[in-house]
Amino acid sequence: MRALRIFLLHCQRIFEYRLKSFIWFLAPLMNSIFLIVFWRAALNGKSTVTGWTMSDMTAYYLLLAVASTFLNSHVEDGVADEDIRQGDLARFLLKPISYYWIKFCEETPYRLLQCVYGIIFVLISTLVWGNFLKFSLSIENTILFIMIVVLAYFISFTYKLSLGLTAFWFKDAKGLHSALDVVALIFGGAILPIQLFPDYLQKIAYLTPFPYIIYYPITAFQNKYSINILFQIIGFQFFWLSIMLIFNRVLWNKGIKIFTAAGR
Amino acid sequence: MSIIQVENLSKSFKSYKKAPGLIGSFKSFFKRKYYEKKAVNNISFNIEEGELIGFIGPNGAGKTTTLKCLSGLIYPTSGKVSVLGYNPFERKSDFLKQISLVMGQKNQLWWDLPPMETFLLNKEIYGVNNKDFEDNLEELAELMEVKDVLNVQVRKLSLGQRMKCELISQMIHKPKVLFLDEPTIGLDVVMQQRLRKFIRTYNQRYHATIILTSHYMEDVEALCKRVIIIDYGKKIYDGELTTIAQKFSQHKIITIVFNKQIVRKDIENLGVVKFFDFPKAAILVKREEANKILSQILNEFPVADINIQEQDIQKIIREIFTSGII
Numbered sequence: 001m002r003a004l005r006i007f008l009l010h011c012q013r014i015f016e017y018r019l020k021s022f023i024w025f026l027a028p029l030m031n032s033i034f035l036i037v038f039w040r041a042a043l044n045g046k047s048t049v050t051g052w053t054m055s056d057m058t059a060y061y062l063l064l065a066v067a068s069t070f071l072n073s074h075v076e077d078g079v080a081d082e083d084i085r086q087g088d089l090a091r092f093l094l095k096p097i098s099y100y101w102i103k104f105c106e107e108t109p110y111r112l113l114q115c116v117y118g119i120i121f122v123l124i125s126t127l128v129w130g131n132f133l134k135f136s137l138s139i140e141n142t143i144l145f146i147m148i149v150v151l152a153y154f155i156s157f158t159y160k161l162s163l164g165l166t167a168f169w170f171k172d173a174k175g176l177h178s179a180l181d182v183v184a185l186i187f188g189g190a191i192l193p194i195q196l197f198p199d200y201l202q203k204i205a206y207l208t209p210f211p212y213i214i215y216y217p218i219t220a221f222q223n224k225y226s227i228n229i230l231f232q233i234i235g236f237q238f239f240w241l242s243i244m245l246i247f248n249r250v251l252w253n254k255g256i257k258i259f260t261a262a263g264r
Numbered sequence: 265m266s267i268i269q270v271e272n273l274s275k276s277f278k279s280y281k282k283a284p285g286l287i288g289s290f291k292s293f294f295k296r297k298y299y300e301k302k303a304v305n306n307i308s309f310n311i312e313e314g315e316l317i318g319f320i321g322p323n324g325a326g327k328t329t330t331l332k333c334l335s336g337l338i339y340p341t342s343g344k345v346s347v348l349g350y351n352p353f354e355r356k357s358d359f360l361k362q363i364s365l366v367m368g369q370k371n372q373l374w375w376d377l378p379p380m381e382t383f384l385l386n387k388e389i390y391g392v393n394n395k396d397f398e399d400n401l402e403e404l405a406e407l408m409e410v411k412d413v414l415n416v417q418v419r420k421l422s423l424g425q426r427m428k429c430e431l432i433s434q435m436i437h438k439p440k441v442l443f444l445d446e447p448t449i450g451l452d453v454v455m456q457q458r459l460r461k462f463i464r465t466y467n468q469r470y471h472a473t474i475i476l477t478s479h480y481m482e483d484v485e486a487l488c489k490r491v492i493i494i495d496y497g498k499k500i501y502d503g504e505l506t507t508i509a510q511k512f513s514q515h516k517i518i519t520i521v522f523n524k525q526i527v528r529k530d531i532e533n534l535g536v537v538k539f540f541d542f543p544k545a546a547i548l549v550k551r552e553e554a555n556k557i558l559s560q561i562l563n564e565f566p567v568a569d570i571n572i573q574e575q576d577i578q579k580i581i582r583e584i585f586t587s588g589i590i
Binding site for chain 2: 010094097256
């Protein structure tokens with residue numbers, strides 16, 4: 001109950017930043033619109049590419065706009081610059097609550113608000129441009145899809161938080177973050193669906209945690225998997241989340257010993 | 265048993281030196297000369313429950329680093345620290361619920377929301393029940409005289425109001441141990457006095473243990489009986505504020521009121537004349553000669569009143585830091 005009350009207090013706070021949040025939502029939206037236009041031109045009358053129709057493609061990119069804003073946590077720069085480099089971490093360390101959960105409470109309301117913008121956008125575009133999004137999931141699939149989305153968010157959040165924690169050692173970790181962001185975007189299916197990759201690149205992508213953050217939640221919503229496959233995806237998500245949490249703990253336990261609380 | 269025990273605490277920071285200019289930057293890109301700076305160097309002290317201690321020293325003396333070690337923010341390089349029976353670096357929840365570290369220059373309030381929202385957040389974080397929260401807030405807001413701004417956006421508050429709300433937010437859980445790092449910095453004289461009054465009241469009412477660092481000696485003089493002075497990371501004094509003069513000052517001041525006309529020249533051979541405006545004069549004399557000169561004045565001059573005093577405490581401390589009397 002206490003955790004929920006803390007979370008709700010942070011939710012209240014985001015309404016003060018609704019405009020800022022909306023502007024940040026526009027960036028992935030523009031990206032998706034651009035990619036839809038690109039694929040319309042690229043397909044140029046062909047009905048499918050590796051089994052993907054234009055309708056599938058449009059739905060994928062519309063869902064990508066929502067998934068990129070909701071599932072793609074951006075906690076790393078704040079952790080690195082404000083908390084570690086400028087010493088703001090000091091104020092969290094003095095509180096009887098874990099840093100992981102307080103950052104989770106700070107970050108998640110933004111993601112939820114952006115998700116609401118995304119859903120509104122998808123509903124409007126479906127009304128305007130046709131019936132691209134068909135919700136055809138059974139109850140079982142829907143439950144598994146929700147689990148996949150929740151786990152995807154936890155993987156993304158834990159991964160980005162860990163990236164931010166590298167600032168204990170790197171003075172300017174932005175270059176590292178940007179380089180890894182590009183890898184995450186490509187292997188996460190944010191440029192094009194992984195199924196359209198060359199075989200060798202697909203194999204590499206599936207060995208990384210990134211498809212489990214955006215690609216699988218989108219394709220699960222598009223009803224592309226059987227129940228068995230959905231369970232497999234969830235299993236791999238638990239695996240990656242465990243790896244991320246261990247990695248996060250190691251970074252935290254080692255980093256906190258060299259934290260100087262400079263500037264505080 | 266002391267509530268705070270510090271034994272041979274040391275904390276070093278590793279840093280590197282860079283020669284100025286482009287060539288210096290280029291060199292440091294390939295090879296860096298690292299050096300270790302001892303911010304806190306083997307200090308020990310004990311503090312009893314309910315004490316209000318002044319922790320003083322010039323910039324970079326190691327005051328804030330010591331407070332950070334005591335509150336568990338940073339790991340010490342060596343030494344033992346115990347606060348309320350806990351090892352601060354373990355940052356156990358029960359320990360954190362009983363302490364607070366307030367840093368005057370830093371804002372922990374939510375900038376775009378009223379202070380009340382941060383108070384409510386801290387209430388949940390510290391697990392304070394509704395009744396205690398209401399009582400504590402009522403009392404703290406009254407002591408601080410900020411009842412009317414609790415629901416105004418933080419960014420619209422004055423610096424003084426913000427600082428007071430900052431203190432409330434850090435004390436909503438009624439900490440038993442309070443570390444105050446420059447709490448009055450940047451505040452005007454009236455606000456400084458109010459904050460001092462608040463700190464004194466909190467200390468007396470709750471028997472709270474408080475360590476205060478401040479650049480303003482007025483804060484320390486007004487609040488602390490005992491002071492710990494550190495410089496270059498080393499403890500150079502630990503004792504009553506009033507005995508600092510006896511230990512460090514080489515001089516005393518004799519103030520005299522004459523009842524017959526004399527001129528400044530008549531008293532110049534007694535010591536350094538700090539002030540002369542007939543009938544009043546003040547002479548700075550060597551501590552060991554003070555009694556002798558006092559008798560000489562009484563014997564040789566028409567004295568209506570005479571007084572012997574220690575030097576101003578602020579001046580002595582300034583002298584300690586500038587002349588290196590250790």
